[in-house]
Amino acid sequence: MIDPSKVIEIGKTGVSVTQLGLGGAPLAGMELPNGIYGGTPFNKAIDLIRTAYDVGIRYFDTAPLYGEGRSENRYGAALKDYPFESYTLSTKVGRLLIPENPKNTELLVDDGIPRYKTNPDYSRDGIRQSLEESLDRLGYEKVDILYVHDHDFTGQLPESTFTEALTAISELQSEGVVKAIGMGMNEIEITGRMIERFDLNIVLLASRYTLLDQSALLNFLPLCLKRGVQLAIGAPFNSGILSQNISDTSTFDYKKAPPAILEKARRIKKVCDRYLVDLRAAALQFPFAHPSVATIVPGAKNVEEVSQNIQLLQQDIPFELWSDLKKENLLSNEAPTP
Numbered sequence: 001m002i003d004p005s006k007v008i009e010i011g012k013t014g015v016s017v018t019q020l021g022l023g024g025a026p027l028a029g030m031e032l033p034n035g036i037y038g039g040t041p042f043n044k045a046i047d048l049i050r051t052a053y054d055v056g057i058r059y060f061d062t063a064p065l066y067g068e069g070r071s072e073n074r075y076g077a078a079l080k081d082y083p084f085e086s087y088t089l090s091t092k093v094g095r096l097l098i099p100e101n102p103k104n105t106e107l108l109v110d111d112g113i114p115r116y117k118t119n120p121d122y123s124r125d126g127i128r129q130s131l132e133e134s135l136d137r138l139g140y141e142k143v144d145i146l147y148v149h150d151h152d153f154t155g156q157l158p159e160s161t162f163t164e165a166l167t168a169i170s171e172l173q174s175e176g177v178v179k180a181i182g183m184g185m186n187e188i189e190i191t192g193r194m195i196e197r198f199d200l201n202i203v204l205l206a207s208r209y210t211l212l213d214q215s216a217l218l219n220f221l222p223l224c225l226k227r228g229v230q231l232a233i234g235a236p237f238n239s240g241i242l243s244q245n246i247s248d249t250s251t252f253d254y255k256k257a258p259p260a261i262l263e264k265a266r267r268i269k270k271v272c273d274r275y276l277v278d279l280r281a282a283a284l285q286f287p288f289a290h291p292s293v294a295t296i297v298p299g300a301k302n303v304e305e306v307s308q309n310i311q312l313l314q315q316d317i318p319f320e321l322w323s324d325l326k327k328e329n330l331l332s333n334e335a336p337t338p
Helices: 042-054 070-079 124-138 159-174 188-197 220-227 259-274 279-289 303-313 319-327
Strands: 007-010 015-018 059-061 088-093 095-099 116-120 145-149 180-185 202-206 230-234 293-297
Touching: 007 293, 015 088, 015 293, 042 070, 042 303, 059 230, 059 293, 070 088, 070 124, 088 124, 088 159, 095 124, 124 159, 145 159, 145 202, 159 180, 159 188, 180 188, 188 202, 188 220, 220 230, 259 279, 259 319, 279 293, 279 303
Parallel strands: 059 088, 088 145, 145 180, 180 202, 202 230, 230 293
Antiparallel strands: 007 015, 095 116
C-alpha cells in the first residue's frame, strides 16, 4: 500500500513531489500517429487537474509537445487560483512550437491557441526560448523542475546535442530560474552518460522501469543511486497495455504491442488474478520498492482515472504475488518488491 500524497524531497533543491503525480500528455492530446492520446476537452481537463489537487496530488508534469502547448495552457488555467508554493510543476525543453498559420483562425483549437508544428531545438538559445514560451503559456515566472525532453521514441540525436541542452539548463538552475533539473527520457543509455557528466537532480524515466520492462534495473538505477539522482516514473502502464483489458490491439511503447509482450502481459495478469489483485495496482505500486524512485506520474483522461489511481495505490498486495512473478520469470529476481 502506497500513500499517494506522501511528500518526497528531491535532494537539497528545495523541491518536493508527492508519490503520485499527474502526467500532462493525455489531458491535452499528444500528437502521435496512432492516436493513443486523443485529448480531453478544455473544461474537463480543468476539472481533472483541480480534482487531482483537491485529493492531494501536488506534482504536475507537462511539456510543450503535449497537445502542442495545450497541456501547459490548461495547467496554468487550472492551477492559477492555488498558491504556487503549494505544488510542484515541471515542464520540458528541446522543442519549439511554430504556429502553422497564425493568421488562419480556422486552425485555433478549443483553448483559443493556434495549431503548431514542433521544431527540435536543443541549442542554448532554443532552450531559453522554449522555457520562456512555456512560462508564457503557463502564466508563471518560473517552474520548479526543468527536463530536457526526448527527441523522439525511436532514435536520438548525437550526445553533443544533449550536452549542449544540459549545459543550458544548468545555467538556468544557477540563475535561480528553475530549482531542479533533469531529463525526461525513454532511452537509458544516453541518459546514463549524461548523468555521469552533469549534476542532475531527477530523471523522468518513461517505460523502462515497469512491471513489464525492467531494462533500467541492473545498470541505470544503480548509477542513479550512486549519483544521487531521483526518479519520476512515467508511463507506468507502458503506454496502455497494463491499464486495460489486454487484447491484440493493446499498445506498448506508443505502438501496437508485439506478440511476445502481449503474452508476457497476459501471464502477469494471470498471476494478479490468482490473488484478486488489479493488474493496474501492481503496475503502479511495483516501482516504489526501488530506493531511487520518488514518484510515479501516470496520465489521466478524466476525473475517474485520477480517483482510480489513488485507490489502486492503496490496494493491498500480498508478498506472494511478487514471489510468484519471480518464480515464473515474469519479474527480474534482482528487482526489489513492495
